[in-house]
Amino acid sequence: MNGFLAFILWLSLLGILHSYFFYPLLLRWLARGKKPNQLTFTTADSWPQVSIIMSAYNEQAVIREKMESLLQLNYPKGKLQLYIGSDCSNDQTNVIISGYAAQNAHLHFFPFPERRGKPGVINQLTDMAIEEWGQGAEHIFIITDASVMMDSHCAQALARHFKNPKIDIVDAHMVHVGMKEEGISQAEDEYISSEVQLKHREGVVWGKMIGPFGGCFALRANRFSKVPPNFLVDDFFLTMKVFEQGGNAINDLEATCREPVSHEIKEEFRRKARISAGNFQNLMAFPHLWWPPVRPLAFAFFSHKVLRWLGPFFILLILLTSGLLALGGNLFYTLLFSVMVAIVIMLPLLDVLFNSLGLNLLPLRGARYFIMMNLALLQGFINFIKGIRSNVWEPTKRDRPS
Numbered sequence: 001m002n003g004f005l006a007f008i009l010w011l012s013l014l015g016i017l018h019s020y021f022f023y024p025l026l027l028r029w030l031a032r033g034k035k036p037n038q039l040t041f042t043t044a045d046s047w048p049q050v051s052i053i054m055s056a057y058n059e060q061a062v063i064r065e066k067m068e069s070l071l072q073l074n075y076p077k078g079k080l081q082l083y084i085g086s087d088c089s090n091d092q093t094n095v096i097i098s099g100y101a102a103q104n105a106h107l108h109f110f111p112f113p114e115r116r117g118k119p120g121v122i123n124q125l126t127d128m129a130i131e132e133w134g135q136g137a138e139h140i141f142i143i144t145d146a147s148v149m150m151d152s153h154c155a156q157a158l159a160r161h162f163k164n165p166k167i168d169i170v171d172a173h174m175v176h177v178g179m180k181e182e183g184i185s186q187a188e189d190e191y192i193s194s195e196v197q198l199k200h201r202e203g204v205v206w207g208k209m210i211g212p213f214g215g216c217f218a219l220r221a222n223r224f225s226k227v228p229p230n231f232l233v234d235d236f237f238l239t240m241k242v243f244e245q246g247g248n249a250i251n252d253l254e255a256t257c258r259e260p261v262s263h264e265i266k267e268e269f270r271r272k273a274r275i276s277a278g279n280f281q282n283l284m285a286f287p288h289l290w291w292p293p294v295r296p297l298a299f300a301f302f303s304h305k306v307l308r309w310l311g312p313f314f315i316l317l318i319l320l321t322s323g324l325l326a327l328g329g330n331l332f333y334t335l336l337f338s339v340m341v342a343i344v345i346m347l348p349l350l351d352v353l354f355n356s357l358g359l360n361l362l363p364l365r366g367a368r369y370f371i372m373m374n375l376a377l378l379q380g381f382i383n384f385i386k387g388i389r390s391n392v393w394e395p396t397k398r399d400r401p402s
Helices: 003-032 063-071 093-105 117-133 152-165 187-204 234-242 265-285 296-309 311-326 331-356 362-386
Strands: 047-058 080-087 107-112 138-147 166-177 215-222 250-258
Touching: 003 187, 003 296, 003 362, 047 063, 047 117, 047 152, 063 093, 080 093, 080 117, 080 166, 093 107, 093 296, 107 117, 117 234, 138 152, 152 166, 152 215, 152 250, 166 187, 166 234, 187 250, 187 296, 187 362, 215 234, 234 250, 234 265, 265 296, 265 362, 296 311, 311 331, 311 362, 331 362
Parallel strands: 047 080, 047 138, 080 107, 166 250
Antiparallel strands: 138 215, 166 215
């Protein structure tokens, strides 16, 4: 019995260590000396048609800045169109966008009268763009969120890679702004920054970046697939459908865009739990892409995503098995159980206590963030098991930097 418990413990520990440490180290080693895609459009080329696709819901706090961000994009004249849909917003979003649409002929605004969720809006907007510009390989969609501000060169930096016929998705480089000591923003930024590098290396090594961040990414119109009405994580779904068709996905670190990072742990928990439920939808929808994990795509999918999504179960198993083994008097497992209790319970509680006293220690905040992230994964799994009937959700509240 003890042997079986020890096997489960070490297997669970290996799952966590591989996803968070060994796999990133392996990618760093494999990416040494490799260059990103070099077959790109230049100023002498005829650039592809770009349709920017954006769904907005009650975004009055950010929509003016977003519209200015879109209108100042540098891209060949006549080659850029904006398709924006309001998902039945009931604040000033529609009024603000309508004002911009009246002054810009390339901005097409559709205020939908009933809520349908972001994927539903994107499905309809892409239909409209395809009707106007076709669904060929030279028509590029850039799908972006209202809270993400694209730098002026971002559209060109994304679109340039589509000269390479093997590339079908290009993710932007998300830069977080507005970090504060007292919230979880610094821990979130550390995690996202490491994810950016990991996704970039996946693209460099295998051409198989395992899902964009979703706030701003480009894909060929002929590779676009309709997102099912109840799917929560549309960007990951679209990437997996591209992989099913034999396409590649990369990240461009020069295609920068900016988004305020979340400070409130409750807001971030809600967002991550929603994403987690969507992750398990994708896990069940694409088992043939991650199992068995022997091909490059399957190995990357399994290492980067599947093992992380199973993280909360690994943590619970390590706690349970080390606790049971510690009852037998084994000093090593007693120490391991004590360390796990400290990480899962004591460090987050210490962070709450210190935070109430005005003290913000990044290592403690990082431990609390890690546990929160895994609790959100667990909550997302529970929501997935209960059944997801709608992809309609409220946007995360984020502070704009002053």
